[in-house]
Amino acid sequence: MKRQLPDSLVDHHAHLFSQESHKLFERAAGRPLPPFSTGELLNVLGQEKVSKAVVLSVGYMFASPDLSRPDLKGLRAENDWLARQVEEHSRRLVGFFSINPLMKESLGELRRWADSIFAGVKIHMANSNVDLRNKSHVEQLASVFEEANTLNLDILIHLRTRNPNFGKEDAEIFIEDVLSRAPTVTVQVAHLAGWSGYDDATDSALATLVPRSDMTNLIFDLSAVVKRSVQADRLELLVERIRAIGIGKILFGTDWPEWTPKKYALDLMELLPLKSEELSTILSNRASWTA
Numbered sequence: 001m002k003r004q005l006p007d008s009l010v011d012h013h014a015h016l017f018s019q020e021s022h023k024l025f026e027r028a029a030g031r032p033l034p035p036f037s038t039g040e041l042l043n044v045l046g047q048e049k050v051s052k053a054v055v056l057s058v059g060y061m062f063a064s065p066d067l068s069r070p071d072l073k074g075l076r077a078e079n080d081w082l083a084r085q086v087e088e089h090s091r092r093l094v095g096f097f098s099i100n101p102l103m104k105e106s107l108g109e110l111r112r113w114a115d116s117i118f119a120g121v122k123i124h125m126a127n128s129n130v131d132l133r134n135k136s137h138v139e140q141l142a143s144v145f146e147e148a149n150t151l152n153l154d155i156l157i158h159l160r161t162r163n164p165n166f167g168k169e170d171a172e173i174f175i176e177d178v179l180s181r182a183p184t185v186t187v188q189v190a191h192l193a194g195w196s197g198y199d200d201a202t203d204s205a206l207a208t209l210v211p212r213s214d215m216t217n218l219i220f221d222l223s224a225v226v227k228r229s230v231q232a233d234r235l236e237l238l239v240e241r242i243r244a245i246g247i248g249k250i251l252f253g254t255d256w257p258e259w260t261p262k263k264y265a266l267d268l269m270e271l272l273p274l275k276s277e278e279l280s281t282i283l284s285n286r287a288s289w290t291a
């Protein structure tokens with residue numbers, strides 16, 4: 001039977017770049033890059049018949065410890081810019097603003113966006129260099145989760161940190177000390193707890209999250225995980241984890257501009273050893289904010 005893409009896809013993990021964040025992105029890449037802004041994404045969605053995309057603010061890039069000076073104004077301006085894009089294209093775009101949880105101003109930024117156009121907040125642990133083995137970092141992150149929960153802001157987290165030993169221990173700390181502080185909002189773990197591809201560290205963290213995946217508020221996205229460079233036996237292990245989590249809790253997402261939705265969906269079909277009905281379910285799963 002020939003596998004077919006569903007009539008309508010939703011991308012649950014894409015990034016939009018303003019002119020300012022695009023400059024930062026180019027500086028980090030060390031080369032000029034084409035624009036990755038609203039017009040470009042809407043073109044792709046139109047061409048590929050993708051009904052919606054969840055766009056994540058890269059405001060955290062302005063507050064990264066990699067910069068000589070964290071720029072809180074830049075972070076806020078990026079969130080403001082994204083809010084305008086989502087307002088203008090609210091039929092196609094759903095937005096998440098972003099923060100650096102280690103900045104003391106992050107609670108204020110959460111409050112600024114309570115009851116706003118945004119569905120929730122994006123946290124990027126590696127970019128903000130949050131270390132789950134550092135007690136004060138965990139405390140700050142936990143208070144961010146608690147405040148988001150109070151404000152009814154859903155959370156999308158890139159959980160993988162820069163710690164070279166990232167894995168089981170980090171996932172355990174996250175579950176016990178952080179996730180427990182946001183019991184009612186939905187928490188989407190990006191890239192299946194990794195940061196692109198599927199290595200041992202990612203598997204170790206994901207395997208630790210599996211027994212907790214029956215928590216009703218925990219969901220996962222598949223963005224940037226399945227690549228040609230990931231070996232076949234790793235992809236089989238990944239499928240085992242996906243089944244243990246529950247097919248209904250896995251969302252389709254790309255990490256655009258890394259992939260376009262159609263290209264990534266076709267890669268999943270070709271590379272991931274799932275049954276075709278399982279993949280169809282994943283491609284048709286919707287988070288509450290895209291339903």
Ligand SMILES: [Zn+2]
Nearest residue numbers: 013014015255
């Ligand atoms: Zn991403």
